[in-house]
Amino acid sequence: MSDSQRFPVAAHALAYLAHSNAYGPDAAVSSASLAASMPTNPVVVRRVTAMLAKAGLIGTRAGAAGGAWLLAAPQSITLDQVLRAVNGCAHLGCPPPGAKGCPVGEKIPKQVARAIAAADSAANQRLSTITVADLLKDG
Amino acid sequence: MSDSQRFPVAAHALAYLAHSNAYGPDAAVSSASLAASMPTNPVVVRRVTAMLAKAGLIGTRAGAAGGAWLLAAPQSITLDQVLRAVNGCAHLGCPPPGAKGCPVGEKIPKQVARAIAAADSAANQRLSTITVADLLKDG
DNA sequence: TGTTACTGATACAGTTTCAGTTACATATTC
DNA sequence: GAATATGTAACTGAAACTGTATCAGTAACA
DSSP, rough: OOOHHHHHHHHHHHHHHTTTTOSSSGBBBOOOHHHHTTTOOOOHHHHHHHHHHHEEEEEOOOOOOOOEEEEEEEGGGHHHHHHHTTTTOOOOOOOOOOOOOOOOHHHHHHHHHHHHHHHHHHHHHTTTBBBBBGGOOOO | OOOHHHHOOOHHHHHHHTTTTTTTTTGBOHHHHHTTTHHHHHHHHHHHHHHHHHHHHEEOSSSOOEEEEESGGGOBBBHHHHHTTTTTTOOOOOOOOOTTHHHHHHHHHHHHHHHHHHHHEEEEHHTTOOOOOGGOOOO
């Protein structure tokens, strides 16, 4: 996967929902409003909110006065959940397959993959200590 | 930056040099040999080895019997050095700029950027505990 | 000295991926 | 029924990467 802005857009959207006290369908925020605060295109926002909704982090509703709202308290939504919801990872690359028949060429990619997975895991663990509520703090 | 294979290629190349006991110009390994073990194209390898050379991790020499060799012991080359050498990062994306004039829209991106930097740092710290020598281990 | 072999760099084509945009079917409120 | 919103599909243009070919410079070796 190439470099994507999905994670930042998702994090920004959730923080904005929290700031708007959007905790139910009656306080839904439209994709146009979310997009205006980035700023980006409403369709880009909806592509992300659709994934967040499938992950159970937010609720969405079509129709007039529709939009998105949080399904959990901002303090309880961690950023690693957000990253997983938008199918992101640390993107350090995939190891080359290794030359067939070459003993060292076949062994190294396995260890490279393990190192990449370890780095990915460390990034996720760090993100698990940051919540959507933290994104609204000053400083 | 989009998804790049530079980091895996660099890690594989360094591990291969270590396995070949390439510790000096007289034991230089050509880009063709390195490429054959991935497998990929020699030019792709040279694009990476040129960066590793600039970072001081390997030496290279042109001409007949030329190629690349390690400038340090495999146990002392950590993978975060390798990642920095090829200009990689965790690639979680860049935060949106935020809407001008919107107080919340301007504050959130700063915290999102901080979260991304924290995740990146965690990944690098984890990589700093893995060396090129570890890539040659079994299992 | 001439041949061979290698690096580094540059340039190009093809592929992939993404943001942004338009369009449309569906759903909901008024 | 009109207005407004989501979700999704299709298209465009930009960006980045791989693979490839090519060339100048360099070094070993007969």
